[in-house]
Amino acid sequence: MADQDMITYVAVGKDVKDCKSILSWAIENNVRGSRICIIHVHKPAKLFPLVRSLMTERKVRERLESGTQSMHAIMEEYFVFCQQKGVQAQTQTIEMNSIREGIVKLISKYGIRKLVIGSTSANHYKRKVEVGSKKAKYVCKTAPLSCQVQVICKGHLIFTREASATDTETGQSNLNRSRSGPSGYNNRVGSPLIECSDFPKLRSVTVGRNRSTPLAALIASFPERSKELSSPASPGDSSYSARSPTRPVEITLNGWNDRNGKALQYSCSISPPAALDYSRSSSTLDLAPSVVQQSPRLISSSSNISTSSNGAHNVVQERSLEEQLQQAMAALKKEALVRQRAEGYMIDAIRRAQDAENQRDNYIEELWISKEQETSLKSQLAELQKERDELQMERDHALKEAEGLKKKEEDSNGHMLELPEFSLSKIAEVTQGFHESQKIGQGGYGNIYIGRLQTEVAIKMLHSHGSQGSQEFQMEVNVLGQLRHPNLVKLIGSCPEAFALIYEYLPNGSLEDRLKCKDNSPPLSWQTRLRIAIELCSVLVYLHSSTRPRTIVHGDLKPANILLDSNYVCKLSDFGICRVLSRDRSSSDSVTLSHNTVPKGTLPYLDPEFLQRGVLTVKSDVYSFGIILLQLLTGKSPPYSIVDEVNSALLAGNFESLLDPSAGRWPLEVAQSLAELALMCSDNYRKRRPDLGTRVLELLESLRDPT
Known part of the structure; x- marks a missing residue:
């Protein structure tokens, strides 16, 4: 636990530029001698269901692996930053869909005692300083009380949630108390009350370090030593540590020789309060109750031990005493082992109880959060139901108008x-x-x-x-x-x-001129570009399906033929080389009534199969549409080799560098989904291109409003 207190954990995100200020603050305010550990919750790439259904398993796997590689690159950048600051740092990562829940899980998993986390905003003018972001609030509210949380905003400390003393000290004292023996002294877990080696013939005993005494004389002096051990002593007394009832008596058994005639010594340590009672008689050696039960012969025969020097030299009594002491030592070792196991069981039970209590608190907190979310969702559901009813009325009205228009169209034949x-x-x-x-x-x-x-x-x-x-x-x-x-x-x-x-x-000219910011016109924002993509897809779906069984293919789809009105609404123009196609019953594709041997159009947007075979289909417009989507993302003009560049960037995990900066900051998930859709539309083989009317338009609508 002490080693864990010396580690400062710093939670960082994907934005390295912003999070470096958090890490720098943690390094500068770090206690000397403590270490830095960088933690990061990796949120796996979110794939919209429609995008995932259009992608192969290999592309899905490459997308996920690309996200993991990007995470490793980010952690490496943090690690290098710490090295530049002269700090050796560790890193810990976890993959979860919720970043704030992942941070709380890391706190519980590694027993974190000190955490530094960033916040996106703070109000320095209120009397009560707010934590800032929802993530920081959640961590401060949900993290275990034993963890100190410091919230950093723009390189400044704005909030500190101190660790609870009851959670750290009380739990530790209870644990120490559970480790104490029944007589009130503390014993190391796993240490027996008496430690000694097997000994053969016993002649004398050395008590302490320097005094060697015959065994019989030692037994005779037990009452006096018991008085010394039981007498109170103050902490300032020089003999306090030696006479403390919590300190074992050190005994050295010596007085016999090995085969080479060399004197041997054996040591043992006896904890008097729990093992021995010296206060009964000068001629009797009493052991603890457990020892008495296991070795009754020791008590019955102890009265035969004489305090005189003649008894110490009696070989028979000496051997009997040796055997009895060996039995006593064995019994005490067995009792110590049982006590050690019992202490282990008690410690495990305490830990399980603490875990259960923490889990219960987490469940209660999650229950409150779920209740708040339920209330919020109910209000949102009521609003959505109201909007649904209004949209239902609008749809019914639109259907009536459509029926009227259809009837007029039928009347006109x-x-x-x-x-x-x-x-x-x-x-x-x-x-x-x-x-x-x-x-x-x-x-x-x-x-x-x-x-x-x-x-x-x-x-x-x-x-x-x-x-x-x-x-x-x-x-x-x-x-x-x-x-x-x-x-x-x-x-x-x-x-x-x-x-x-x-x-x-149309006063705003063509899309091509606006992407190039011709005549110093303002650049198009990413929201406007996404809306133009949706409108262009909508009109193409209309052309491909409005006159079935005949279909109109534009054939020359490019930004120069897409005009913008005063509100930047998309208007498709230039139908000079469009074709009216009819569906061949023997084929699922639409083909021209007459094959054109010389295809027309602009090369970067021209369908490769139409260019090679001279067969025009609706999938030719789908290819051109995919190239235009990539131009809206990157702003590159002309779009030569744009397909290969975007595909390589997605696989390498640096797609964000290709986005047009003049459009503002694209949401990365929206931009990646749009790029993957564009690559599917611009596939060289027309059979692998999606149908604009069934999936693509719906997916584009979901990207504009992810909720």
Whole structure:
């Protein structure tokens, strides 16, 4: 226990930068001669059920091993920090889902007496200093009372929970009292009351260190020695330690020779109060009751021992006394062994009782915590039920509207909605004759101008030479003219004579420009990026399933074709090379009605199988979607080799270093889950890519709201 008091345990977390201040404080305020032990509760990586169901066992194992390796790297960094401070430290780790419960378990497991723990916040202005974080509060409230807990915030001590004296001293005194003999003296556990070696022929006895006395004379002097031993002595008396009833009498048995004629000596130690009673007669040697019961012949024959020197030389009496003393020693050894076992049983019983009491206190504390959690959960459940009822009403209303829209669509027999057509002169008027100042975009397809037709509009002028412009113009009119979705760019009208398309104006431009912070625009936060990913997945699910058995595949999905309105809501555009696919009854995949020998699109986002075989499917859009997810995470543009980089970083446990710092601090679990989902979508083999409508959209929604 004393050795354990010399160890200061410091609880640290994954954030090495923050926890170094806690460790530094513990080293600077450490008692000289004590040691430092770093403890850490490793929380295994949390895998969302949907992510886990999409991953192979090997990937799950690699993910968990990556977390363990990261934990070892963190502990190594703490260890090196202690070495730099000139302190040799130990480390102890445990793996649990709850960090605060893991710390309490480590305290109980290693009998920790002094713990230093960090806190995320503290209020220095209140009269009563708060502990700070929930973790620190829980440890201070739940840890055994024998453990002193010191809470550190930003390198300063803000709270100390002292160890309870009743838990440390009282328990120890009870333990010492249980080790005391029946006569009130303390005896070492495992030490017999009389220790001696087997001896042959006994002639004289040496009492203490220097006085050698014939055995008969020693027996005759027992009454006087008993008076000395039983007389009171003060602690200041020089003879106090020798006459104390708690000190055994040291006896040296000598007076016989070995075969070579060399004198032999044997020693034994007798504890008088528990073993011998010298106060009855000068001619009688009385032993303890247990010895009397085991060796009755010793008492009956002790009266025959004469105090004269003639009796000491009598060989027969000498041998009889030798045998009787041997029997007495054996009996005392047996009694000491029984007493030692009884003391061991008593100590074990005390320890079990203490453990049971501590466990009972823990159960009571857990019961109170569970009751508080139950009350909180009941209130949350009531709120959730209220929200559920409101959402139920909204869903019913939405279903009614959907049924009405479906009925209207059926009545129109799938005909394209009527879009207004504008003349070339009208378009030239609103763009100031296609003036350069009105141009807001330019590409291989043509130019984009801003104008005003009741509201601000964006006018895309496709190239009129050849059949390319005509085909793209007709495809956009056919697709966007009959589809409506909150995340589809709205087509307001067209100008067939100039191959011009008129869209709603979106002031925040394309996702590509915002990821590059073009024109010094503010960077997109990780919350906005996650919402854009959800909206993009939603509109792709709509395109892939809205016209079954036919399906629309965009075919050129990339950040440049994803526009953002004033609220950064995602709007998918540019359907010039999209394809309308039909499901082949002999295959589970959708294929084009006519195979394109020359695939179109942008290389980093182009499906490898479509590039090699010329067969376009909905899984081609899934591949492009996966690459865009990796761009939202890393901000890398163009995204060449981005799949290999992210996969290697996840396996090595340093994925956090690839995240785009301009997006703010991603929650690591959310970012890792999003990266693993993106890698599955961007798999080289289309059969291994997930379906956006069944699992991916649901998983993205759960990442936005993990609760």
